[in-house]
Amino acid sequence: MIIILKPHASKEEAQQLLRQIEAKGLKPLYMPGVERTVLGALGDERVLQSLHLESHPLVDEVKPILSAYKLVSRELYPIDTRVKIGRHAVGGDGFTVIAGPCAVESQAQLDRIADYLTAHPVAAIRGGAFKPRTSPYSFQGLGEEGLKILKTTSERSGLPTVSEVVDASDAELMARYVDCLQIGARNMQNFRLLEAVGKLDIPVLLKRGMCATIEELLLAAEYIVNAGNPKVILCERGIRTYETATRNTLDLNAVAYLKRKTHLPVLVDPSHGTGIRELVIPLTRAAAAVGADGIIVETHTNPAEALSDGHQNLDPQQFDDLMSSLKPFVEAAGRSLK
Incomplete structure (x- = not known):
């Protein structure tokens, strides 16, 4: 439920209403605006109705939140959320590039990749320390x-880090080492893991499951935010369809739809979305055009020798080509590479 207070309502009066909401066992939300203060109340709808807030002298309007996901919905928060990874803010008018190998193989390997990433406006380096593999x-x-x-x-290059957490028991350990936790497609509905990262003060990059609907992705994000962590970044990484020409079908219309339905930033993963390195550059351009807040791509100094997903990793020259050709598409979408 969204509760819009009258213009003259003070902060103290708003806090009194929040205490009444909380006393009923509901989750109170306080969202002060420039002209109006908006409150939120999440919980059992029958309890919400028993408060009779429509008749309260300080309340101007009460509106239900119609979507199944509440906290990540634009109904509750119409303004875009920015999530910081290190000093870099994902969202807003910037276009974020996160890049790196599928898997961390050695110190020398990761340092070599970081060396050429830092020559470009790359926000963070990705790399898997724990790899959930089909085989x-x-x-x-x-x-x-x-x-x-x-x-x-990270300490050597200045690049913040993104790495996948695959088990709830590893979440706190990983949070001591990396700047952003990634939840992969196979774990999108691992609710114990979602709640575990929701209890941490660290950004979470949540990938869409390969067979998940958009609503299921948003409800997975809701688990994290509801547990206390609002620093969620969504990622479209392709879904499984009957098409076999590519590894997955990159669902770019989902990006445009998500931008309408949620205030959370949305990235695209064209590497997993296609599984073909030659398709990464054109689909990155398409992601920028459709309104994505950025991309996460795989790159390796020598993809032929990569220990994981070498077929979809860009080599250094291909990554240079990606970054040099991306700028006009990002600018045409009204953003800038940051």
């Missing part, structure tokens, strides 16, 4: 050693 015989990551490598590279 038990595939490279599973270096674990905590990989996290230490990420930390060292």
Whole structure:
């Protein structure tokens, strides 16, 4: 429920209403604006109705939140949210580029990649220390050693880090090493993991599940925000369809739809979305054109020798081509590379 107070309502009076809402076992929200103060009340609708807020002398209007997801909805927060990874803000008028290898393989490997990333306006370096793989015989990551490598590279290069957390028990450990936790497609509806990262004060990059609807993605984000962490970035990374020409079908219309429905920033992953490195550049341009807040792409000094997903990693020259050709598309969309 959204409660719009009358213009003369004071902060103290608003706090009194919030206490009444909380006393009923509901979740109160306080959203002061320039002209009006808006309150929110989340919980059992029958309890909400028992408050009879429509007749309260300080209340101008009461509106229900119609969407199943409340906290991440534009109905409640119409202004775009910006989420900081290190000193970089994702969202707003900037276009964010996060890049790096699928997996952290060694200190030398990650440092070499960071060297050419820092020659461009790249916001953060990504790299998996724990790798959830379809086959038990595939490279599973270096674990905590990989996290230490990420930390060292970050300190050396100045780039904040993004890495995937695959188990709730690892969340606090990873938060000590990296600047942003990624939740991958396979874990989008791992609700225990969502609640675990929701209790941490760290940005979370939440990828859409390969068979998930847009509403399911938003409800997964709702779990994190409801647990106490508003620093959520959504990521469209392609969905599984009957098409077999590409690894996944990159659902760019979902990006435009998400920008209408949620205040959270939305990134696109054209690497996993296609699984074909030659398609990464054109689909990155398309992502900028459709309104994405940025991209997360995979790049490697030698994709042929990569221990994970080498076929979709860009080599250094291809990454240079990506960045040089991206600027006009970003500017045409009214943004700037930051």
